[in-house]
Amino acid sequence: MSQQIFAAVTTLTVVFCVLLLAPGPAGGQAFWREDTPKIPMAASWLAEKAELPPYNPPRTADGVPDLQGVWGGSGGDGLSYLEEHEYVDVTTPAQESFVSDPADGKIPYTPWGLAKRNEILAGLGRGWPGESGERLYSSPSAFCLHYMPRFSLSALEIVQRPGSVIMLGEEGYRVIPTDGRPPISEEAKFWFGNSRGHWEGDTLVVEVTSLNGRGWFDSTGHYYTENTRMTERWRLADENTIDYEVTFVDPTVYARPWTMNFPRRRPGTGPNMRGGRITSAVAANAPAFEDPYAGEIWEDACYEGNREGPASLRALGYKWFRGVTPPQ
Amino acid sequence: MTDREAISYDLLAVSITGGSPVRHWFLRLMFGLAAICALTPMPSVGQTTATTPYTPLRTVDGHPDLQGIWQVVNTAAWDLEAHPASLGVPAGHSVVEGGAIPYQPSALAKKKDNFEQRATLDPETKCYLPGVPRITYMPYPFRIIQQADKVSIAYEYLRAIRYIYMNGNPHPPGPIDWWMGDSRGRWEGNTLVVDVIHFNDQTWFDRAGNFHSDALHVIERYTPTGPDHLLYEATIEDSNVFSRPWKISMPLYRRQEANSELLEYQCPAYLLEQEWDNPASTLFDEH
Amino acid sequence: MKEQTLGLLSAVGLLLVAAPVAAHHSFAAEFDIEQPIELRGTLTRMELVNPHGWLYIDVENPDGTVTNWAVEAGGTTVLLRRGLRKTDFPAGTEVIVNGYRARSGEPVVNGQSVTTPEGRNFFLGGTGTGGPDGR
Numbered sequence: 001m002s003q004q005i006f007a008a009v010t011t012l013t014v015v016f017c018v019l020l021l022a023p024g025p026a027g028g029q030a031f032w033r034e035d036t037p038k039i040p041m042a043a044s045w046l047a048e049k050a051e052l053p054p055y056n057p058p059r060t061a062d063g064v065p066d067l068q069g070v071w072g073g074s075g076g077d078g079l080s081y082l083e084e085h086e087y088v089d090v091t092t093p094a095q096e097s098f099v100s101d102p103a104d105g106k107i108p109y110t111p112w113g114l115a116k117r118n119e120i121l122a123g124l125g126r127g128w129p130g131e132s133g134e135r136l137y138s139s140p141s142a143f144c145l146h147y148m149p150r151f152s153l154s155a156l157e158i159v160q161r162p163g164s165v166i167m168l169g170e171e172g173y174r175v176i177p178t179d180g181r182p183p184i185s186e187e188a189k190f191w192f193g194n195s196r197g198h199w200e201g202d203t204l205v206v207e208v209t210s211l212n213g214r215g216w217f218d219s220t221g222h223y224y225t226e227n228t229r230m231t232e233r234w235r236l237a238d239e240n241t242i243d244y245e246v247t248f249v250d251p252t253v254y255a256r257p258w259t260m261n262f263p264r265r266r267p268g269t270g271p272n273m274r275g276g277r278i279t280s281a282v283a284a285n286a287p288a289f290e291d292p293y294a295g296e297i298w299e300d301a302c303y304e305g306n307r308e309g310p311a312s313l314r315a316l317g318y319k320w321f322r323g324v325t326p327p328q
Numbered sequence: 329m330t331d332r333e334a335i336s337y338d339l340l341a342v343s344i345t346g347g348s349p350v351r352h353w354f355l356r357l358m359f360g361l362a363a364i365c366a367l368t369p370m371p372s373v374g375q376t377t378a379t380t381p382y383t384p385l386r387t388v389d390g391h392p393d394l395q396g397i398w399q400v401v402n403t404a405a406w407d408l409e410a411h412p413a414s415l416g417v418p419a420g421h422s423v424v425e426g427g428a429i430p431y432q433p434s435a436l437a438k439k440k441d442n443f444e445q446r447a448t449l450d451p452e453t454k455c456y457l458p459g460v461p462r463i464t465y466m467p468y469p470f471r472i473i474q475q476a477d478k479v480s481i482a483y484e485y486l487r488a489i490r491y492i493y494m495n496g497n498p499h500p501p502g503p504i505d506w507w508m509g510d511s512r513g514r515w516e517g518n519t520l521v522v523d524v525i526h527f528n529d530q531t532w533f534d535r536a537g538n539f540h541s542d543a544l545h546v547i548e549r550y551t552p553t554g555p556d557h558l559l560y561e562a563t564i565e566d567s568n569v570f571s572r573p574w575k576i577s578m579p580l581y582r583r584q585e586a587n588s589e590l591l592e593y594q595c596p597a598y599l600l601e602q603e604w605d606n607p608a609s610t611l612f613d614e615h
Numbered sequence: 616m617k618e619q620t621l622g623l624l625s626a627v628g629l630l631l632v633a634a635p636v637a638a639h640h641s642f643a644a645e646f647d648i649e650q651p652i653e654l655r656g657t658l659t660r661m662e663l664v665n666p667h668g669w670l671y672i673d674v675e676n677p678d679g680t681v682t683n684w685a686v687e688a689g690g691t692t693v694l695l696r697r698g699l700r701k702t703d704f705p706a707g708t709e710v711i712v713n714g715y716r717a718r719s720g721e722p723v724v725n726g727q728s729v730t731t732p733e734g735r736n737f738f739l740g741g742t743g744t745g746g747p748d749g750r
Contacts, residue, residue, distance in 0.1 A: 091642050126643035138641050145597050172487045190592050291696050298692050299506040303596045304456050305664030311612040312645050315719055320604040
């Protein structure tokens with residue numbers, strides 16, 4: 001391989017690992033200081049996006065926009081809490097809402113849906129204000145389960161092949177056929193749903209159906225159901241930024257469709273969160289080091305190693321979340 | 329040239345010369361060559377003859393293209409060695425070269441113990457990652473994706489993903505205990521050769537209790553043998569358990585259905601849900 | 616090209632504090648930030664796994680009995696990338712743990728800092744040389 005290509009590959013992948021490391025300065029649970037500035041999300045991104053000039057993306061040999069490469073995730077508080085909030089505790093720093101529509105940044109639940117959401121929130125057992133004191137559910141991600149839409153909010157590598165867009169992640173992947181085939185029957189439900197993509201101009205539009213309604217958006221129990229349909233839009237806003245937008249439709253629990261927006265950046269580009277963190281048991285202030293394996297994803301095996309957590313939550317009396325069943 | 333070809337040659341010669349047999353040596357030579365070329369099947373890209381190996385299509389990087397959705401069709405998942413049928417278990421021939429796995433005597437005793445207690449000891453029953461090569465012959469499809477710096481194999485089973493790096497990096501130094509090991513790949517002709525080390529000792533090779541230690545070393549070979557077939561071979565070395573290296577081999581079949589895709593098998597979710605409300609569950613016992 | 620590469624490599628440290636991936640678990644559901652604790656003991660076992668590594672330490676109680684505590688640490692992969700291995704942490708090593716107790720009341724702690732008696736970070740100090748090439 002030529003020196004130039006080698007350096008380019010190294011440059012592109014050299015900080016790949018960073019985006020996919022477990023949260024925190026050097027792995028493990030991220031602990032945030034109270035004085036952390038409010039983390040920007042949908043509103044700030046849409047303001048930034050409005051100022052961007054039109055962008056004509058490079059294209060693959062098939063003539064579709066080339067979205068390939070390594071992309072950061074939504075960043076922020078690690079999907080602790082989806083709606084706008086101030087500092088709550090060490091795992092939940094202040095952050096703007098992921099929700100851009102409705103304008104108040106709140107998921108537009110129906111009255112029944114909101115009551116259900118509040119019931120889950122009051123039963124988290126985290127010592128948050130307003131809790132009932134009863135332990136209801138913990139986030140399915142605490143059990144190392146993986147699902148949509150959460151997977152789409154993580155760092156990943158996009159690979160395009162004729163008829164498919166493939167998204168490779170740290171623990172898992174997603175394959176989106178773009179060859180026009182119909183989705184699987186809605187009778188078959190999945191944690192990742194069933195994805196079908198097509199191009200509209202420069203935007204990859206992905207319809208996700210067959211969700212099983214078992215996953216949470218965040219750690220506070222914002223939920224969807226097996227009636228929910230997602231529409232994602234992936235578009236290059238500039239050479240280093242993907243404009244990611246996703247809309248959720250579910251008349252059984254949402255009064256109207258609602259939308260999330262955030263940017264995804266190539267590693268080493270765009271604003272990054274700095275500071276605000278407390279140390280964790282694997283040092284915060286570790287000096288930088290040259291990692292020849294920086295571009296590689298190494299085994300996570302989260303479920304296999306997650307022995308004490310589920311046992312502890314079960315002993316504390318938490319119930320297993322089986323999704324919500326809206327009234328007919 | 330066969331008799332049939334010789335007759336065709338003569339007929340061709342007669343038709344061109346308007347009835348008179350061709351006598352001029354040059355025309356005979358030309359007709360002969362033309363007949364040979366027309367009548368001998370030539371291997372072209374994507375075809376096989378009995379004697380020449382298959383020449384696969386190539387990726388844009390110039391490497392053999394092994395991409396697509398593949399699956400095994402055999403009983404290796406139940407038992408690598410020859411075995412009879414029993415309730416829920418189909419009979420099968422051995423996929424092990426030579427038939428039997430060459431255990432050291434004390435290891436063979438442990439294998440038999442494993443077999444007796446497989447209902448509780450098999451790590452598959454806890455939905456753990458199955459290791460290599462077992463993940464290849466689990467009865468679920470997988471997809472090979474090739475890029476410049478790596479080959480990725482995406483498995484429907486557990487939504488597992490293996491990254492086989494081909495970026496010039498050697499294995500990182502050990503000891504490292506990974507369920508799926510550390511995979512480094514290279515090309516030998518049309519074969520993708522994958523060297524895998526850094527395993528823990530927690531996985532089995534099948535549901536029959538065949539096992540290994542953390543010294544396991546696996547060398548996989550993926551070789552295209554036709555447009556819809558790969559030959560999968562895996563050499564297994566573990567001086568703590570076996571008296572010599574041994575090898576398995578099996579075809580991989582390209583899934584033919586137009587709607588073929590990887591769905592999902594999120595085993596931990598199903599198991600945790602089942603066991604959560606079971607007061608007698610042992611799944612959550614502290615180790 | 617090489618300078619550019621090295622420049623980006625040295626930025627890895629800065630980016631290590633960049634936006635994290637989604638948190639795996641509910642710290643606050645399992646551990647109580649109102650119950651900080653310090654433990655001194657000797658290492659009996661260490662598990663370099665994800666999503667959290669675990670240290671097991673024997674701690675002597677005031678009455679002379681010994682309790683084995685489980686200390687939840689950070690994810691293991693970052694340690695592996697730095698060249699640390701399970702052999703760098705032999706049984707018998709003395710450690711000081713500061714962290715938060717589990718809500719269940721079991722002898723389980725979410726470790727915030729783990730140091731040697733000399734004050735070095737247990738993970739990055741280790742018993743090897745600690746550098747990227749130290750094994």
